[in-house]
Amino acid sequence: QSVLTQPPSLSGAPGQRVTISCTGSSSNIGAGYDVHWYQQFPGTAPKLLIFGNTNRPSGVPDRFSGSKSGTSASLAITGLQAEDEADYYCQSYDSTLSVVFGGGTKLTVL
Amino acid sequence: EVQLVESGGGLVQPGGSLRLSCAASGFTVSSNYMSWVRQAPGKGLEWVSTIYAGVRTYYADSVTGRFTISGDNSKNTLYLQMNSLRADDTAAYYCARDALAAAGTVYFEYWGLGTLVTVSS
Numbered sequence: 001q002s003v004l005t006q007p008p009s010l011s012g013a014p015g016q017r018v019t020i021s022c023t024g025s026s027s028n029i030g031a032g033y034d035v036h037w038y039q040q041f042p043g044t045a046p047k048l049l050i051f052g053n054t055n056r057p058s059g060v061p062d063r064f065s066g067s068k069s070g071t072s073a074s075l076a077i078t079g080l081q082a083e084d085e086a087d088y089y090c091q092s093y094d095s096t097l098s099v100v101f102g103g104g105t106k107l108t109v110l
Numbered sequence: 111e112v113q114l115v116e117s118g119g120g121l122v123q124p125g126g127s128l129r130l131s132c133a134a135s136g137f138t139v140s141s142n143y144m145s146w147v148r149q150a151p152g153k154g155l156e157w158v159s160t161i162y163a164g165v166r167t168y169y170a171d172s173v174t175g176r177f178t179i180s181g182d183n184s185k186n187t188l189y190l191q192m193n194s195l196r197a198d199d200t201a202a203y204y205c206a207r208d209a210l211a212a213a214g215t216v217y218f219e220y221w222g223l224g225t226l227v228t229v230s231s
Binding site: 002032033034036038044045046047048051052057089091092093097098099100101102103104 | 145147154155156157160168170171204209211212213215216217218219220221222223224
């Protein structure tokens with residue numbers, strides 16, 4: 001049971017917009033701590049996708065965007081492409097537990 | 111260019127010990143926050159430990175008292191000494207160079223490829 005809750009799986013057709021949610025509580029996201037997102041392909045290391053709630057590292061397409069409100073955060077992917085099929089994880093800080101991750105969301109492109 | 115290369119994983123019996131290494135290049139380990147993150151087979155990511163300036167260390171409750179994070183400035187290498195290993199420590203272990211977020215918290219900017227640790231008799 002992860003401290004941050006993500007949907008285990010999500011799917012979308014090419015070109016569609018999908019949103020992955022990350023729900024926390026008053027001791028982590030709701031306490032004002034930043035949310036970060038990672039993308040991981042099977043058998044490879046995670047890669048930083050979004051940091052500080054809304055910021056993209058250099059090289060990440062602007063199809064990926066992050067937002068945060070209250071005790072939740074979201075990762076949106078617009079213009080879904082086959083190459084976006086991967087696992088996505090949110091990460092934040094919890095005042096009682098230190099660094100915490102969501103359980104991950106497996107995104108399937110139909 | 112930032113590079114992180116882990117080594118030292120393998121098969122170990124329950125109760126045994128293992129030391130993981132993470133050789134860094136393109137930056138200085140001792141000047142950065144560095145972390146270990148693990149991923150059990152088919153499972154999600156779990157933060158293990160963080161070190162800063164070779165002095166300040168932080169651990170997940172699940173490894174406190176069993177794992178020790180450290181760095182070697184002369185080799186620019188990060189280590190994770192793992193003792194009293196249990197079956198639920200079986201995972202791919204990634205080292206990461208951290209970046210600072212708001213309120214002094216961290217996120218993981220660069221990742222190594224990982225090294226697999228299997229704890230089994």
